[in-house]
Amino acid sequence: MPSTVRVPAELYQKLREIRLSLESEHYSAAPSVQDIVSVAIERFIVDWENSDEKLRLIEELLERRQAARSRMGKRK
Numbered sequence: 001m002p003s004t005v006r007v008p009a010e011l012y013q014k015l016r017e018i019r020l021s022l023e024s025e026h027y028s029a030a031p032s033v034q035d036i037v038s039v040a041i042e043r044f045i046v047d048w049e050n051s052d053e054k055l056r057l058i059e060e061l062l063e064r065r066q067a068a069r070s071r072m073g074k075r076k
Contacts, residue, residue, distance in 0.1 A: 005037075012033075015033050015036055015037065016033060018036060019031065019032065019033050019036060044057070
């Protein structure tokens, strides 16, 4: 079942910038933000299935989760 995934505003802005740069080069054939996200997720899955990359991904995921948890409840 499809789902909506939330990303930080800075990350989404960067994805939009990538899309706009592609649009200026490829016009109507430019990929959408959804296309870019789909490719990124497919690459993540390929890396996940590679045992060497999987260990690196796990470390990065755990670091991100720890950083997010440490920011919980803190005001900006």
